[in-house]
Amino acid sequence: MVLLAVAGYLVVQYVTGGGGAPGCRVVSAKGDGASYEFTPEQAVNAATITAVGTGRGMPERAVAIALATALQESGLRNIEHGDRDSLGLFQQRPSQGWGTEKQIMDPAYAAGIFYEHLAKVPDYAELPLTVAAQRVQRSGYPEAYAKHESDATLLAAALTGRAAATLTCDGRPGTQVAAVGPDGVRTALVRDFGRDALQEAGAEVSDKGAATPSPSVTAEAHGRTVTVPVPVDVPAHGTNGRTERAKRTARERGWQLAHWAVANSSALHIERVSYAGREWAAGSTRSRWRSTGSTSAGGAGTATDAVRIVTGQ
Template identity: 65%
Template sequence: MVLTALAGYLVVQYLTAGTGATGCTVVSAADDDEEYEFTPEQAVNAATVTAVGTARGLPERAVTIALATALQESALHNVRHGDRDSLGLFQQRPSQGWGTPARIMDPTYAAGKFYDHLVDVPGYTRLPLTVAAQRVQRSGFPEAYAKHEPDAALLAAALTGRSAATLTCAGRPGAARAGGPQAVRAALVRDFGRAVLRPDGAADASPVPRSATSARSVRHAETAGRAAVAGGSDGRTVTLPVAAGAGPDAVRSVRRRGWQLAHWAVANASALHIERVVYAGREWRAGIAGNTVGRWQALEAAGTRGAERSTGSVRIVTAQ
């Protein structure tokens, strides 16, 4: 009976993308064997927290502080409970002026409120992480943030795009929430703002709250991104432009932005039914834990399209 129950559990995990089990890994680009394993749900929330920060032009250090705080407060789960009236990723309290319960439960909003308070901390980028986080959170256990700094730093390096091809996920793209290009574009707009779909990358709006990712938001995203996705008109592909930079660090900034978008797509693969992500001559394919797929690999030279080897665009292929 025990074996039968275990087999049934494994089947359910396989069919539902194993949302309760470890399915994603981020590794250090320094080849020092540092890594952090986490679930697809945590990956989506980490990607959102990072995107909201970078869309505001905040440095990687701000993202690291935010991710370490969310790891301590909720283990990067959007929980509906906590101490007294605390809620969400950052355990923010409606009674303390953080917003309504519904808004706090929106990860995009919650991350934005955290950053609003963080940037008001003088010299926060130079402070120890525990001090910066505590100035925002006012926690009863301020030293607890420190133990999450190494994992948060790995996540921030990958999700801001500084570390290339360091975030991978295994497992089937989840069927619980249907995806497709429309859902991918709506989620991109929700996390990064509408500028993410513009070829020039010019910022013209703040990220859209998750609760506002409605048909109206999707239509706006599709209109804004029509030129960007012209190259992916097969009904399954979203082609994201990576805006050209300027100055001596232009190439580096373009690649960093491209890897941020590519890692965002991998982190959201289960939620958005993404099967393949391609950037700069490398590809990630969804697969099952233990297989070679689910990791970044170099594209085969034969038959590879020029666009798939370019650093000027990220290609995201959905299951439908």
């Protein structure tokens, strides 16, 4: 009876993609009406997987492969059970050399080791997603990854920052993270993007791994706002590919940080996020990024650019 109950639970999770009421939504930037709804728990894990991938210099296609794999293996939830000794987001097995149980249950580690294996697959970006994922996972049901490709592609476009203002969450406060407020946001930024990412932006990071206020990552509005700078675009003195790519990379980085903050809004009690003249505020999943009518963040002719994250505490 216990085995039947567990099997039934796993079937439900497999069909629904993770359980829980959707609190987040991502839409296509192409205007084709495509969208995907998912839970705040899934949003946090998806944002971590993406941050680890871009931190390793992996392309958007690699992120989509990783997200589709995690959607299939765990419903994008960091679960403590699975087939035999499988664990975590990617259902990796300690007995198969993926790491210790503690390591595998760390989403950043699990994502990192997945990308490490994916990078060894020749021409993985040119392969069908199912084939690339299977080369890493060695699953008994390799065709199952295909059904998650469209959702994973939408998530990857938003969470890498290529598709601007396409991800929203309801922002209802969660209980997953004990340390909330600006300190919790800084700690989570270090967790997902690493110490180097914040140090490059001018942040000071303590030995404990949490970022501390500095002229670049500052606390404002009675200590409720974290401002994270984004690298300034290279002035366009021509139309060469290098200049255009430099501009695009800066903007993508900004939107990645902004969407990351929205994805973590429930866990970190984030109330507002603003970037590039657009602002998200905690509310319904159908809410949109509204225009602030300002070009002070990401507009033409500005000297600096930053993502502003306002917490509820």
